[in-house]
Amino acid sequence: MKVPSGLSARKVIPVALTLGIFLIVAIVASLFGSSLVDRITTVMFVNVIMVLGLQIFMGNSGLLSFAHVGFMGIGAYASALFSLPPEQKLMSLPDLYTPFQDLQLGFLPAVFAAALLAAVFAAVVGFPLMRLADTAAAIASFALLVIVHVVLSQWTAMTNGPRTLFGLLKYTDMWTAAIWAFIVIVVAFVFKESSLGMKLRASRDNVHAANAVGIDVVRTRWIAFVISAFICGMAGAMWAHFITSFQPGAFYMSMTFIVLTMLIVGGPQTVSGTALGVLIITVVSEGLRQMENALGMNDSFPFDTVGMTEILLAIVLILVLAFRPGGLVERTELGANWARGRQRRRNSPDRTEDALVGKG
Amino acid sequence: MDPRSVTSADTGERLTATDVVMDFAGLRALDTVSLSLGKDEIVGLIGPNGSGKTTLVNILSGALEPTAGTVSIRGDAVTGARPHRIARSGLVRTFQTVRLFGTMSVVENVQLGALGVGRRRREATRVADDLIAAFEVEHLRDVTADALSYGQKRIVEILRALATGCDYLLLDEPAAGLNEEESEELLGRLTSLPATFGCGLLIIDHDMNLIMRLCHRLHVLNQGRTIAEGTPAQVRTDPTVVEAYLGKQASAAVLPEATESTESA
Numbered sequence: 001m002k003v004p005s006g007l008s009a010r011k012v013i014p015v016a017l018t019l020g021i022f023l024i025v026a027i028v029a030s031l032f033g034s035s036l037v038d039r040i041t042t043v044m045f046v047n048v049i050m051v052l053g054l055q056i057f058m059g060n061s062g063l064l065s066f067a068h069v070g071f072m073g074i075g076a077y078a079s080a081l082f083s084l085p086p087e088q089k090l091m092s093l094p095d096l097y098t099p100f101q102d103l104q105l106g107f108l109p110a111v112f113a114a115a116l117l118a119a120v121f122a123a124v125v126g127f128p129l130m131r132l133a134d135t136a137a138a139i140a141s142f143a144l145l146v147i148v149h150v151v152l153s154q155w156t157a158m159t160n161g162p163r164t165l166f167g168l169l170k171y172t173d174m175w176t177a178a179i180w181a182f183i184v185i186v187v188a189f190v191f192k193e194s195s196l197g198m199k200l201r202a203s204r205d206n207v208h209a210a211n212a213v214g215i216d217v218v219r220t221r222w223i224a225f226v227i228s229a230f231i232c233g234m235a236g237a238m239w240a241h242f243i244t245s246f247q248p249g250a251f252y253m254s255m256t257f258i259v260l261t262m263l264i265v266g267g268p269q270t271v272s273g274t275a276l277g278v279l280i281i282t283v284v285s286e287g288l289r290q291m292e293n294a295l296g297m298n299d300s301f302p303f304d305t306v307g308m309t310e311i312l313l314a315i316v317l318i319l320v321l322a323f324r325p326g327g328l329v330e331r332t333e334l335g336a337n338w339a340r341g342r343q344r345r346r347n348s349p350d351r352t353e354d355a356l357v358g359k360g
Numbered sequence: 361m362d363p364r365s366v367t368s369a370d371t372g373e374r375l376t377a378t379d380v381v382m383d384f385a386g387l388r389a390l391d392t393v394s395l396s397l398g399k400d401e402i403v404g405l406i407g408p409n410g411s412g413k414t415t416l417v418n419i420l421s422g423a424l425e426p427t428a429g430t431v432s433i434r435g436d437a438v439t440g441a442r443p444h445r446i447a448r449s450g451l452v453r454t455f456q457t458v459r460l461f462g463t464m465s466v467v468e469n470v471q472l473g474a475l476g477v478g479r480r481r482r483e484a485t486r487v488a489d490d491l492i493a494a495f496e497v498e499h500l501r502d503v504t505a506d507a508l509s510y511g512q513k514r515i516v517e518i519l520r521a522l523a524t525g526c527d528y529l530l531l532d533e534p535a536a537g538l539n540e541e542e543s544e545e546l547l548g549r550l551t552s553l554p555a556t557f558g559c560g561l562l563i564i565d566h567d568m569n570l571i572m573r574l575c576h577r578l579h580v581l582n583q584g585r586t587i588a589e590g591t592p593a594q595v596r597t598d599p600t601v602v603e604a605y606l607g608k609q610a611s612a613a614v615l616p617e618a619t620e621s622t623e624s625a
Contacts, residue, residue: 195475195484202461202472209459209517212421213476213524214447269463331463331504 014333015189018272019182022048025279026178038174044282045177046239051262051278052181052188052271053231057224059268060197062204064138066256067129070148071118071229073251075236077152077159079114080168083107083241092167095157107171111237118233123226130221133207145256152248159248166245172238180238184231188271191227200224254310258285261317267327272334277327281313288312373434374398375420375451375528375560380429382415382584389415391584392429395562399527400554402561404575404592406568408604411581413564414456417530420562421453422446433528448477450527454534458513460505466516467492467501473523484523491519494556495549511542515549522557529553531563535570543567547574572596580604 022045029041054068081093082105089096105113129140153162191197203210203217210217240246258281266277288309295305320327375397382390390412397403405413418424420431425440432438433449441449452473461469467488474484492501497519500512508516514534521529534550535543547570553559565571571578571592578595580588582604588595595601 195481198464198468198472199475201464202476205461205463206459208423208443208455209461209520210472210476211443212447212453212455212459213473213520214444214452214478215472215476216444 009338010336011189011193013335013338014270014272015186017335018185018189018275021279022178022181022185022275026174030174040282040286042172042174042177042242043239044278045174045181046172046235046242047259047262047278047282048181048275049177049184049238050232050235051259051266051274052184053228053235054259054263055228055268055271055274056188056191056231057221057228058263059270059274060192060200060204061221061224063134063221065141065225066138067122067125067141067144067148068228068232069251069256069259070145071122071232072236072239072255073148073152073248074118074121075111075114075233076240076246076251077114077165077236078117078233079110079237079240080165081158082113083110083169083171084167085169088167092165093157093160097157100158107169107241111234111241114237115230115233118236119226119230122229123222126222126225126229127218130218130225145252149248149252152251162248164245164247168241168244170241170244172242177238177242180234184234185271185275187231188274191224192271196220196223257310258313261313264317264327265320267329267331269326269331270329270333273327273329276329276334280328281316284316285309285313373527375431375433375562377416377420377431378429380416380419380431381427382412382419382424383427389584390419390426390581393581393584393586395579395586397528397560397562399558399560401576402550402554402563402574404571404578405562405564405581406566406571406578406595407581407587410583411604412584413581414532415584416581417453417532417562417564420446421451421530444476447524447526450525451530452521452524452526452528453530454514454517454521454532456532456536458510458517460508460513460516460520462506463504465502465504466497466508469505469516470519470523473520474525477524479525487523487525488519491523495519510537511539514538514542514546518549522553522559526559528560528562531561531565533565534563535565535567543570546570550574 026041026045029037032038050072054065057063057068058065081100082103084092085104086102089101125144129137129144132140152159155161159165192201199210199215199220202215203220207217236251262277262281263274264277265281266275267273292305292308295301295308324330377393377395379392379394380390381388381392393412393416395403395405395416405416407413415424419426422438422441422443422445430437430439433446433451436449438446438449438451461472464472470488470491471484474487475481479487492498495515497512497515500508500516505513505516514537518529518531518534531550535546538546550561550563551574553561563571563575575592578588578590578592579586580595580598580601587600587604588598590598
């Protein structure tokens with residue numbers, strides 16, 4: 001084995017560190033025993049799944065995607081369709097087509113079937129989408145989100161239309177969400193270091209060079225798009241079975257905003273950064289929301305404080321983009337350098353040489 | 361003398377461009393240019409600025425589709441195929457401005473050459489480690505590509521291209537931006553590539569010192585046309601080439617050797 005031990009530690013420490021942080025959060029939250037903390041933590045773990053699903057595509061390809069919250073919505077609605085008991089369907093979805101009326105899967109099969117449906121949808125619409133570059137790709141993915149939203153809010157037979165879909169069983173609890181979040185954290189790390197992930201990152205760093213060494217960039221992006229849609233669909237299904245009643249509006253602008261904020265603040269290029277972004281934005285936004293409520297109660301401001309949380313989060317997003325555009329954990333995974341402090345010092349003479357040689 | 365007689369294998373294992381024409385919005389950048397490269401030779405593609413050298417490389421590597429003419433690798437037509445297909449057919453290029461995968465380490469960059477053409481991970485690791493050892497850049501193995509000096513980047517880009525196991529390597533100004541020492545080192549490394557890696561080189565460069573010492577054959581373009589082909593000695597003495605590079609006035613003063621032999625011929 002030629003791989004020096006420092007290199008493998010470099011890959012393993014960030015995974016262990018990220019898992020460790022979230023394990024501690026889960027344990028502390030369960031010790032609190034308050035239903036509010038439990039709710040916040042569960043949603044946070046679902047968000048870890050969602051945002052890492054998005055990171056797998058966005059962080060590694062460098063392409064902005066608005067479509068993934070749509071995949072989350074597909075996952076949520078499809079899992080409801082697969083898991084609702086037939087007698088509940090008569091009330092929740094009175095106009096449902098007959099073949100679906102008696103369909104009922106268990107929780108996990110429903111989650112996976114829903115995630116698979118989101119992935120198949122992404123596979124079909126993704127192929128033309130992956131040929132687009134930069135802004136065009138971002139705008140096209142936004143158009144896709146609009147299409148998904150309109151279908152979810154108008155296909156009354158399948159989704160109950162713009163009204164609330166209710167009656168889902170509460171399968172997702174805090175530890176279910178946490179365990180799946182741990183699995184997705186590992187998946188995101190493994191994906192990043194896999195040859196597919198490496199090719200995708202290569203296309204992000206320099207698409208012409210990627211082409212020039214034989215990488216089929218469109219195909220690579222497409223596979224990543226499908227995988228990440230699967231995970232986002234899964235996140236939607238988990239979320240649906242925690243919230244138990246929701247509307248199509250849940251998977252639109254405000255969800256897109258919060259998910260992108262978590263990803264961008266944390267650092268889309270790193271898995272540990274992205275996961276940390278979810279944690280930080282959860283803490284900040286829940287803190288702000290408590291403050292908003294408290295201030296709203298005692299009239300300490302001469303104006304309404306409703307919506308203050310979103311405004312402050314938006315300001316945080318702008319500040320991060322301005323002063324730390326790569327996010328909090330920009331390039332090197334959290335803890336990766338613990339393994340190679342010595343190596344860095346050994347390489348430092350080369351770095352000083354750079355300044356002298358410079359670019360011609 | 362027919363320049364083709366200089367190389368051994370005439371048919372089969374060659375990269376061939378035949379009568380390539382490229383028009384850009386009415387401007388003819390290349391006019392019926394034909395070129396051929398064997399796996400065992402180093403060919404220089406030279407000519408003044410704007411003569412169409414990079415355009416030709418872009419066509420060979422699939423970045424541009426020619427208006428007319430064909431490109432074939434080992435007899436298979438690849439004209440207008442997408443760049444990654446051409447790379448997988450065994451033709452790989454480097455860029456005038458170095459293009460590395462900046463956020464990734466040197467060893468990952470080199471591995472990606474092998475992964476790009478579909479090698480397995482284990483094999484890519486072995487190929488990369490061997491190349492890094494052969495070029496004596498082990499000290500740069502885990503350095504992020506963005507942190508390298510310009511000369512180091514050039515070497516890594518060539519290593520990445522070699523990791524694909526390509527048969528034909530197109531180097532677009534490999535010595536640009538290098539100092540004399542680095543350029544000399546590069547020359548030494550490039551000279552042995554056809555023998556060591558079974559990889560023919562097509563090199564564009566303005567460093568005539570490097571080109572003349574490195575190349576078995578030269579192909580000279582001017583204003584999109586081939587104006588001369590032959591060994592460095594033949595091209596050096598070609599009056600059309602001297603004129604294209606220096607103008608009629610200067611040629612006599614700067615290249616006395618060339619004018620002398622022209623007169624004697």
